[in-house]
Amino acid sequence: MSQSILRFFSSLRREFRSKLAWLFVALILSVTALSSVNVLADRMQMACAYDARQLLAADFLIVSAQPLPNLFVEQAQSSGLMVAQTVVFPSMVTAGVNSKLWSIKAVSPGYPLRGSLRIHSKGSSNTISTGPEQGSVWVDPAMLATLHAQEGDVMQIGRQSFVIDATLERELDRGAGFMNFAPRVMMSMADLSATGLIGIGSRVTYRVLLAGADEQIARYEAWAAGYMEINGLNGVRIETLKNAKPLMRKALERADRFLSLIALVTAMIAAVAIALSAYRYARKQVSVCAVLKCLGANSKTIEMN
Structure with a gap:
């Protein structure tokens, strides 16, 4: 052998x-x-x-035309997910004697959850991972020329005055809706109530942005879909990589x-x-x-x- x-x-x-x-x-x-x-x-x-x-600024979005119940945020936080919120609506903006209809976007601390924003301030461009500070706004460069304003000027939005702190060069999650085609004014969510612009009949889009591990997102998505179905929430939808942006999905x-x-x-x-x-x-x-x-x-x- x-x-x-x-x-x-x-x-x-x-x-x-x-x-x-x-x-x-x-x-x-x-x-x-x-x-x-x-x-x-x-x-x-x-x-x-x-x-x-990064184009969504999050992994998962809940979009509504009405204020969302706090349970959505509380459930996300208890699940260990990162949470941010945005509120988008059209409004008149005044700088000096010039006024124009612009798209206002209020963002909460932590926005964006994915990616970063790029602004131009004091002669240089900066990449940052948070929104404007309270009392200040970031605007599209086209707005300065239209309103004949410049950085450091005071802008009136509703009942509140803001300082133009920087110009907004890159915004990740700007969609293709009507309000998003207008030049953007970005402000802090803490200043939103002081403007007095949100009321009955206002055209407002509320978003809850979530980010975390894929397993956590999947569990939360299943919970959110079940909650929306059981409670019959109308005008509320879930956006993910699969359905948020058709061009991106393709x-x-x-x-x-x-x-x-x-x-x-x-x-x-x-x-x-x-x-x-x-x-x-x-x-x-x-x-x-x-x-x-x-x-x-x-x-x-x-x-x-």
Whole structure:
């Protein structure tokens, strides 16, 4: 038995040196290429998903035309999720003697939960991860030219006066609605009640932004959907990466299909390389097996040689 094993390994070493080396190389290169492509595809998918979340400024949104019950925020906080809120509505803005209808956005502390804002203040651009301070506003650059104002001027919004602290160069979660096409004025949520602009009949969009681990978001989404169905909440909807922005969703789907196609092509090339190497090795063994058969060797003897 030991002699048979020794002959087997001796034959295997001889075959490897002469013929099996290319098959082994093809196998290693195929596995390496396939693994590399899969890792790259996973990384790119994660990067695309992360960038998409930045466009929402969160992982999960609850949008309503009416103030949402505090239970949504309390449930999110008890689930360990990060929470922020925004309120968007149109209003007249006055600077000096000039007035214009603009889109007002009040944000709570912690906004945005994903990504960052970019503002221009005091001659330089800055990337920050929070909203304006109380008593100040950030405005679109176009607003300064329209109202003939500049940084440091006083702006009147409703019953409250604000200082123009900076211009808003990048806002992550600006949608495509009518109010979002108008130039933006961003303010702190703490100043909203002092303006006296929110009342009966106001066109307001309330958003609760949530961020956290995928498992936490999934559990909260199931709870929120069940609560909305049981209580019959009208005008309230859930927005995620799948339904928030159609263009973004289509881009993610195309990227996913492209990466899957790359992985499939790599797997096919790897399979062809291994098959060709195996076929070349098998062709070289045909003559040897035929000679051994003619000499009366049985299958066991042929396998050992």
